[in-house]
Amino acid sequence: MQFPTLESLATRQVISLDEQASLADALALMNQHAIRSLLVCTAKGYRLLQAKDLMAFHLQGVSFNVPLAQVLLPRALCLPPEADIQEAIKLISLHQAEQVCLVDANNQLCGIVTYTDLVQNLDPDALAESQRLGDLLRGMLLLQVNKEMPVSLVLSLMQQQGVNTALISENRKPLGILTLSDVMRLLSQGQELSCRVEQVMSSPVDTLPEHFSVRQAVNSMREKSFKRLVVVNDKQLVVGLISQQDLVNLYYSQWFALIKKQQQDLLENNQRLEQKNQVCLQLLEALDYPALLLDAKGQLDQYNQATQQIFGKEKLVPGTSLVELMQGNPSVANIKAIFTKIEAGQAAKAEVMFKSARGYYQAYQLTCQPLENTGRSFMLLSFKPRQALDTLNLK
Template identity: 30%
Template sequence: MYFPKVSEITTTEVISISRASTLAEAIDMLFRSNHRNVVVTGQDHYYLLSIYEILRLNREQQKKNILLETLELPKMPTIYKEKSIIDTLAYLHNDFEQIVVLNDDNSLYGIITQSDILSSIDPDTLMDNYRLSDLLHIKKRNRWIDKEETTLDIFNTMERYKHDATMIVEAGKPIGIITTKDILRLLKSHVDLSLPIKTYMVSPVETISQYCTLNEALSFMQDKSFKRIVTVDDEGILTGSITQKELISIAYTRWVRMMQTYQKELRDTNEKLEQKSRKFEKIAATDSLTGLYNRMKFLELFVSEYTVMVQRENALSLLVIDLDHFKQVNDTYGHNIGDEMLKQISNLLLRELRNVDILCRWGGEEFVALLPAADCDTAYRIAEKLCRVIEAFSLEGMPCITASIGVSQIRESDDLNEVIERADKALYAAKMSGRNCVKKATL
C-alpha cells in the first residue's frame, strides 16, 4: 500500500497575510480571492482567520482598522511537507479542517485539508461495509430551520456553533442550504441581513440516499466537489448531513488504528528489504575475494565517466595492472597465500590511487583502473608510483612481487574494448621490457 508524502497532496495556492496587517486588509483579501479562510503568519505560529471569525468580529462590532496581532485568532496545527500522510492521522479529531504544511525552514508551503486526506486514502473493503445510515445515529443533529427565520439570526447561530452549513426544510424535506461560502458571498454583496433566509438560500439541494455505502458517498462527494452530503430516506425526508471531516473521523477510525498498529512493522520490513537490496547490489557489483568492483560494474562506471569526459571536455585515462610471475606465487606458496596477497595488493592500490579513481579486479592477478581528469602523462606518473609501491611492499610470510602496467588515454570515439586493447598492448610492451615498469599505449 502506497502512502504519499504530505507535499504530494498539499494545496500550495493559499492566501496568507502578516499579523502586522489590519483586519480590513485581511477581509479585502478574502473577498478578492473568494476564499473562506486566510492564513495569518506570525513569528513563531500560524493562525486562521475564517469566515466564522469575521462573523464574530462583525457581531462584536470590531473596528476594521485593528491589527491582526491584537486579535485572539486560533493557532493552526502544522506538519512538515516531507512527512507521510500517515502522520496526519493524529490531526483528524481536532477542530481544524486545515493543517499548515511547512518547508524545512518553517516557512509556509501550503495547506492540507480533510478533503486532501480523504482523497488520498482509499481502504475499499472498509468503505464497502458501512452505510451512511450506520453513521447518522452517532453524530450530532445539525440545526434544521424554517425558511422564514432572519438571515442575521442564522449567521449568528452558525458563528456561535461553528456550523459550516445550515439546512432549510419544509414538511421535513430539504428545500435550501446556506454554507460559509454563501455567507462570504452575501457579506461581500452587503445584502440586507434582516430578510428571511429563504431570500438567499441555495436551492434546490442535491441529496443522496442514507442507504448508500461510504464508498458511494465518497464518489458522490468527489464528483460534485462537495464538502458535505445531505441524506434523505426513501420518501425524500431529510435524515441528516455528514461533512468530509465527520466521514473521515467516523468511517476511518478502525482503519486508522490498524495503520498505527502496523506502521512500525511496515517500517521495519522496509528497512530489512533495503538492507537486503543494498547487500545484493554490493554482491552483484563487487569481486568476492578483493571487494573491488567487478567487470560488470566497471563497464557501468566507464560509461558514466566517459559521458562526463565528453560533456566537460576532460581527459580520461585507463591503466591495466598485472602482477609479475604471480603463477609462481600460487605454485610455491599455495593458493591461500596467493589469495591473501591479492587482497593486500588490492588494499594497497586503493590507498595509493586518488579518491576519484575507479579500481576493478579484471580477472586473476590483473587489475584495471580508470583515472578521471588525467591525461596520458598524468596517468603514467600515477602508474610509475604504483609500480614502486608494489615493489616495496612486503608482508611477513609473503614473497615480494612486482607489477607491469599499460597506460592508455581515452578518446571520444573509443569504446571500452578499444581502450583495453591499447592498454593491453602497452602492458605487453612492459612485460617484454623486463617487467616491473610502465609503458604508454600508442594513440
C-alpha cells in the same frame, strides 16, 4: 506499509496576508479565491483566520477596518513536510481544524493540506467496509431552521452550536442550506442580515440517499466537488448532513485500523518464522555432518558449523544458489539431475566427490529432502562422508 507524506498531497500556492492587512482585506481575498480560511503571517509565526471567525467578529460588532494584528486569531497547525497523513488527521481532529500547514526546518511555508486535499486523494476501493450513511449519521448534530428566520438569528445559532452549516427545511424536507461561504459573501456585499434566510440560502439542495455506503458518498463528494451533502430517506426527508471532514475521519480511521492489524499480523508472522528458524538451526547444529537449508528458489537459507569445513565461511552467504556453492568441484557436471530435482522441490540422492575448503577431496553421499509443515518451502541438503581420501592433498 507507510502512509503517504503530507508533502505529496499539499497545495503549494497558499493564500496568505500580512498581519497589517485589515479584516475587510481578508474578507475580500477569501471571497475572491472562494476559500474559508486564510493564513496570516506574523512576526511570531503563522495564524489562521477562518470564516467562522469573521462571523463571530461581525456578531460581536467588531469593525472590519481593524488590522489583523489587533484581533485574536488561533495559531495555525503546523507539521514538517515529511510528516504523514496519520499525523495530520490526528492533529486536525484534536483541534477541530480543517487544514494543517507544512513548515520546514527553516520555518519556511511549503504548502497546506486541507480536508479537500485529503478527499481528492482517497481511494474509495480501499474502503472495504459497507457502513450506510444513515447508520453513520445517527446521533450527529444538525442545525435545522425554518425559512422565515432572520439571517442574523441563524448566524447566532450556528456560532452557538459550533457548526459551519445550517439546513433550512420544512416538515423535514430540505429547502436549502446556509454555509460560512454564504455568510462571507453576504458580509462582503454589506447585505442587511435581518432578511429572511430563504432569501439568501443556497437552493436546491444536493442530496444522497441514506442507503448509500460511505464508499459511494466519497465518490459522489469527489465527482461533484462538494464539501457537504444532505442525506435523505426514501421519502426525501432529512436524515442528516455528511461533510468532507466526516468522510475523511471515517475513511482514515478505518484505514489506520486496517494497517495496524496488517502490521500486527506481519509482526506475529515474523515472530513465528523466527522461532521456526531457530528450531531449524538447532536441528542443523545437532547433526555431526555438513547440512544446509535451501529455500524454494534453491538458494542458501541456513547452515550448520560443519558446512564451513567443505565450503568455507566466506562462500556461505544467504541467497547464494547451490550451483554457485558447488562451482569448481569435479562432481558438479555429473549431478545436474540433482539440481533439476532440487529446483522442482523433489527428493534426490547421489554420490559426489567434493573438494573441501582446505583443498582435500572427500566422497560424500548427497541427500536432498523436502521439509513439510515449516510454513515455508525448504529443502534439507546433507553431505554424509564416505571413505576419506586422506592421502590426497591438492594444496
